[in-house]
Amino acid sequence: VGPTITVGQFATITHLSVKTLRYYHEVGLLPPSHIDEHSGYRHYSLDQVANAGLIRRLRNLRMPIADIRAVLVAPTRSERDELLRAHLDRLERELRTTRVAIESLRALLGTDADHPPQIVRRTLPEQQALAIGAALAAADVMAWWSATLAELRALVHSENLHPLGPISGIFDQALFRHEPGTATLLVPLADPKSIGRARPIVLPQADVIVTVHTGSPHDSDLAYSRLGCYIAQQSLIPGPRIREHYLRDAFDTPDEQEWITEIAWPIRQGGTTQTEVAHRI
Amino acid sequence: VGPTITVGQFATITHLSVKTLRYYHEVGLLPPSHIDEHSGYRHYSLDQVANAGLIRRLRNLRMPIADIRAVLVAPTRSERDELLRAHLDRLERELRTTRVAIESLRALLGTDADHPPQIVRRTLPEQQALAIGAALAAADVMAWWSATLAELRALVHSENLHPLGPISGIFDQALFRHEPGTATLLVPLADPKSIGRARPIVLPQADVIVTVHTGSPHDSDLAYSRLGCYIAQQSLIPGPRIREHYLRDAFDTPDEQEWITEIAWPIRQGGTTQTEVAHRI
DNA sequence: TTGCTCCTCACGTCACGTGAGGTGGC
DNA sequence: TTGCTCCTCACGTCACGTGAGGTGGC
Numbered sequence: 001v002g003p004t005i006t007v008g009q010f011a012t013i014t015h016l017s018v019k020t021l022r023y024y025h026e027v028g029l030l031p032p033s034h035i036d037e038h039s040g041y042r043h044y045s046l047d048q049v050a051n052a053g054l055i056r057r058l059r060n061l062r063m064p065i066a067d068i069r070a071v072l073v074a075p076t077r078s079e080r081d082e083l084l085r086a087h088l089d090r091l092e093r094e095l096r097t098t099r100v101a102i103e104s105l106r107a108l109l110g111t112d113a114d115h116p117p118q119i120v121r122r123t124l125p126e127q128q129a130l131a132i133g134a135a136l137a138a139a140d141v142m143a144w145w146s147a148t149l150a151e152l153r154a155l156v157h158s159e160n161l162h163p164l165g166p167i168s169g170i171f172d173q174a175l176f177r178h179e180p181g182t183a184t185l186l187v188p189l190a191d192p193k194s195i196g197r198a199r200p201i202v203l204p205q206a207d208v209i210v211t212v213h214t215g216s217p218h219d220s221d222l223a224y225s226r227l228g229c230y231i232a233q234q235s236l237i238p239g240p241r242i243r244e245h246y247l248r249d250a251f252d253t254p255d256e257q258e259w260i261t262e263i264a265w266p267i268r269q270g271g272t273t274q275t276e277v278a279h280r281i
Numbered sequence: 282v283g284p285t286i287t288v289g290q291f292a293t294i295t296h297l298s299v300k301t302l303r304y305y306h307e308v309g310l311l312p313p314s315h316i317d318e319h320s321g322y323r324h325y326s327l328d329q330v331a332n333a334g335l336i337r338r339l340r341n342l343r344m345p346i347a348d349i350r351a352v353l354v355a356p357t358r359s360e361r362d363e364l365l366r367a368h369l370d371r372l373e374r375e376l377r378t379t380r381v382a383i384e385s386l387r388a389l390l391g392t393d394a395d396h397p398p399q400i401v402r403r404t405l406p407e408q409q410a411l412a413i414g415a416a417l418a419a420a421d422v423m424a425w426w427s428a429t430l431a432e433l434r435a436l437v438h439s440e441n442l443h444p445l446g447p448i449s450g451i452f453d454q455a456l457f458r459h460e461p462g463t464a465t466l467l468v469p470l471a472d473p474k475s476i477g478r479a480r481p482i483v484l485p486q487a488d489v490i491v492t493v494h495t496g497s498p499h500d501s502d503l504a505y506s507r508l509g510c511y512i513a514q515q516s517l518i519p520g521p522r523i524r525e526h527y528l529r530d531a532f533d534t535p536d537e538q539e540w541i542t543e544i545a546w547p548i549r550q551g552g553t554t555q556t557e558v559a560h561r562i
Numbered sequence: 563t564t565g566c567t568c569c570t571c572a573c574g575t576c577a578c579g580t581g582a583g584g585t586g587g588c
Numbered sequence: 589t590t591g592c593t594c595c596t597c598a599c600g601t602c603a604c605g606t607g608a609g610g611t612g613g614c
Contacts, residue, residue: 003513008458008567013509015502017459018568023604039612040569046510053502057389060382060499065603084390088383095376101341102369108338109365177289178298178579218341221296221334228294229327232284289593299594304578320586321595346577459605 004034004043014052029065029072030055063087100256104219117223119211119230124243124264127203129168130161130195131186138178142217145169146250148185152198153251156187159195164188166262169244170203176224176242208243208264209236216256220263227265239266285315285324295333310346310353311336344368381537385500398504400492400511405524405545408484410449411442411476412467419459423498426450427531429466433479434532437468440476445469447543450525451484457505457523489524489545490517497537501525501544508546520547 011018024030025042030051032042051072058068067087074080132148152167165188172181184201192200209230213223224242231238245262253259292299305311306323311332313323332353339349348368355361413429433448446469453462465482473481490511494504505523512519526543534540 003516005509005513006567008454009509009513009519011458012454013457013502013505015457015505017605019605020459020603022569027603036612041612042568046513049506049510053389053506056502057382057386059603061379061386081390084386091379091383095379098342098372098376101338102372105338105342105365108334173289173293176294176296177292178301221294221337224294224296225330225334228286228290229330232286232290232327235284238290287593298579300579301577303595308577317586322586323594340577 001033002045002047004045007032007042007044010042010044010049010052014049014056016052016056024055024065027065029069058087061087061091100216100218103257104216107215107219108222116226117212117214119209119226122208122210122264124203124206124208126205127164127188128190128192129186129188129201129203130155130192130198131184131201132198133182133184135180135182136175137180138175141171141175141183144183145185145217149246149249149251152185152187155195155198161187161189164190166245166247168246170241171244173238173240173242176221206239206243206264206266207268208266210262210264212247213261213263214257215259217259217261220261223261223263224265227263231265231267237268239268241266282314283326283328285326288313288323288325291325291330291333295330295337297333297337305336305346308346310350339368342368342372381497381499384538385497388496388500389503397507398493398495400490400507403489403491403545405484405487405489407486408445408469409471409473410467410469410482410484411436411473411479412465412482413479414463414465414482416461416463417456418461419456422452422456422464425464426466426498430527430530430532433466433468436476436479442468442470445471447526447528449527451522452525454519454521454523487520487524487545487547488549489547491543491545493528494542494544495538496540498540498542499537501542504542504544508544512546512548518549520549522547 005013007018007021010016011021014021016024021030021042025032030048033045033048034043035041036043054071055068058071059065063071067083071080071083074083130152132152134144134148136144149167155161156163167185167187170184170186172183174181175183186201186203188203192198194200209227211223211226213220228238230236243264243266245264246259247262248258248260250256250259286294288299288302291297292302297305302311302323306313311329314326314329315324316322317324335352336349339352340346344352348364352361352364355364411433413433415425415429417425430448436442437444448466448468451465451467453464455462456464467482467484469484470481473479475481490508492504492507494501509519511517524545524547526545527540528543529539529541531537531540
């Protein structure tokens with residue numbers, strides 16, 4: 001069945017390490033075509049060289065082993081190409097994400113004490129709305145958010161609705177801690193009726209502190225930090241769910257740096273924390 | 282000493298997970314400003330929020346924890362900025378590397394059976410040369426290679442040398458297996474004399490098989506694979522060191538796709554492998 | 563016969579995530 | 589008092605790398 005070569009030779013000509021080849025054997029990614037029963041020596045056939053080259057290139061592109069395995073066993077060329085295309089798309093997104101993260105860092109370092117946006121207190125009135133909610137894992141929030149935001153805007157247009165304010169969101173604190181939680185996106189309406197996945201809800205009145213965040217959602221931690229520090233300084237008691245009002249977003253401009261979000265954190269007056277009560281007594 | 286907040290609150294406003302904060306405490310990256318002796322509860326001060334934001338951004342840019350620690354403890358702003366700049370440079374290189382890897386993959390998939398370069402046998406004559414050698418870890422080879430190649434070219438120019446052939450390299454197989462080994466770069470000369478780090482050597486005569494590699498060194502595994510498969514098919518015995526002749530490289534064009542390298546693998550006639558001997562007997 | 567190659571554990575690395583099982587604070 | 593938050597292990601993950609200690613092939 002043709003000549004075979006040892007791990008060492010195979011490593012040399014594929015530019016993979018012997019340790020790596022043993023690992024690829026162990027996880028079943030590239031098992032040697034023959035293994036000596038007595039000595040355990042691995043022997044590779046020459047047509048495994050091409051697969052090794054493909055694997056090396058895909059690993060250089062940070063494709064997970066499991067995905068590479070899927071590429072190798074893809075039954076048709078079109079299915080294989082689809083998997084590869086999908087990964088290149090992921091890389092493309094990764095590159096963009098990195099560019100954004102670099103901008104984010106520059107912004108943080110540059111505009112340190114420029115003019116930090118104001119924090120104001122406000123009372124949000126009771127409000128009817130048409131809402132789509134979901135219980136989510138933290139990792140899924142961003143994808144869900146942009147998809148659902150688009151869905152609600154489409155609904156506003158197709159059903160000819162007349163929003164009484166910007167589309168808003170309500171998020172469990174847990175989601176920002178990378179824990180599972182619930183998220184809701186809504187459009188304020190005078191008389192909301194169920195359409196598709198969207199259901200009418202009533203937002204209760206709420207005392208909130210508000211700040212404006214300009215830029216990508218990935219930088220919204222800056223606004224959350226402002227609010228959180230304010231809450232601690234004023235000894236307020238933060239509510240468990242945070243509201244966001246989307247004043248300008250993907251619908252208005254593709255440039256995330258121009259997006260504007262108002263972030264409103266419900267609070268209760270906390271002039272009487274437990275320690276202060278204890279102090280009084 | 283000012284208000285403090287719990288891990289949970291700190292996690293919410295910094296958009297880090299509680300688990301991550303505990304880890305950053307454990308490794309000393311972001312220890313809480315105060316820890317309750319009785320309960321072990323972590324308490325963070327408000328001015329730690331800014332550092333948390335910086336850490337989050339640097340981690341998003343895949344900066345290792347140790348490097349982030351260095352940024353945080355940098356005594357002066359200029360030293361800190363230098364560390365940040367260095368990391369952004371690394372990212373920049375990473376982005377380029379990814380682009381190249383994508384091209385490499387496309388090339389592999391596209392030009393599958395185009396016209397695979399020929400393999401020829403040849404006898405390289407004994408040859409004098411001026412050489413720079415080093416014992417290297419595999420990870421350092423690329424950097425050493427480009428630096429030393431430039432150094433030799435500079436030497437040729439400054440000393441007005443007259444090379445008898447292209448600048449060449451000799452590499453232990455081990456280096457391609459990601460193991461430590463020795464590498465040598467050399468310029469063939471009629472009468473080489475020591476200059477700086479460069480020493481005269483004599484290349485012994487060698488029977489080699491040769492193939493041409495066009496493109497980036499990162500794709501040279503393709504040429505090595507061709508040669509390796511040929512060696513196995515012909516039952517030749519490969520030598521432990523491989524030679525490369527740089528016919529076109531960074532000195533000629535910045536576009537790696539246009540680089541041309543001749544790869545020559547020394548061999549011994551191996552018509553008599555052990556199995557064949559056994560067969561004869 | 564001597565090295566060299568190859569083998570198998572077992573453990574380390576990096577930056578966390580995932581439970582289990584238990585305590586503290588309001 | 590009840591939940592909720594917080595705590596500490598211990599272990600898992602991903603893709604290998606690093607020895608230790610030993611055997612096989614020419």
